[in-house]
Amino acid sequence: MLVAVGVIVLAGRLVLFPIDGFRYEAGLAGTPGRFTAAQCHTYGSGRGSRRVCTGTFAPANGGPADPAARITNARVHVGRPTTLRRKPDGGYAQPGAANAALDLAGVSGIVSLAALALLVLCVMPRRVRIEADVPLRSNPRPWGTLIPVLLGVFAGFLALAALCGVAAVLLALGQAFFG
Incomplete structure (x- = not known):
């Protein structure tokens, strides 16, 4: 349980960096x-x-x-x-769709990796019983109801990260070729 809380807190802290960048690159913050x-x-x-x-x-x-x-x-x-x-803080950011898409890809990737880490924690049994006539799937699975939810969050945000990454590359290439 403590490891799960640590994963959530770490992901929450890491997600703040690309979200902060996104606000400036999308033109939502700053002067x-x-x-x-x-x-x-x-x-x-x-x-x-x-x-x-x-x-x-x-x-x-x-x-x-x-x-x-x-x-x-x-x-x-x-x-x-x-x-x-x-x-x-006195720094400057250049707004643009490519940078904003890259930041969204970062947010989505961090959420996806956090969901994967929580998914691994959920499928890990607390203890493993190995007996001759007992199948391994009979071992208790903690947080079993969260597995489909975490699997959906992982897959959805991974797909979103890939989509945003591709969009960022295409936008950057378009900007490089067409100004």
Whole structure:
């Protein structure tokens, strides 16, 4: 029982990260505005590289501009204004359907893995009796009524994670080819 509570708490904490990102990338949170990059530099090479752009962020509501705005790994071009969202911590997020779909895939994947872990806990017998004339299926199964529910949650959220992942890839490819 304690392990099941631990799985639920851990999944609840992990799900907060992609949900927070989703809010900004879907344009539901943060201060909307336009960012104009003055310069961009790439640090490192290969998969470990990151592109950092600095410039000016002007809020859409006319508040004070941030002339020292800095964003990492965003699709921005020097001198061309781009829509961003300012986070309360001073960071910036670039809204977009591909990033939002990727965050939804992360949420769905975490829920699916948590359901799988709980499913494994449910099918594990507390003790196993092995006797000559007693079949193994006669061993007691704790939480037996939860098994079909957890199996449905696992399969449903796994399918949703895969669907959101494919959507994120297709949206990113479409954005790369069509701007």
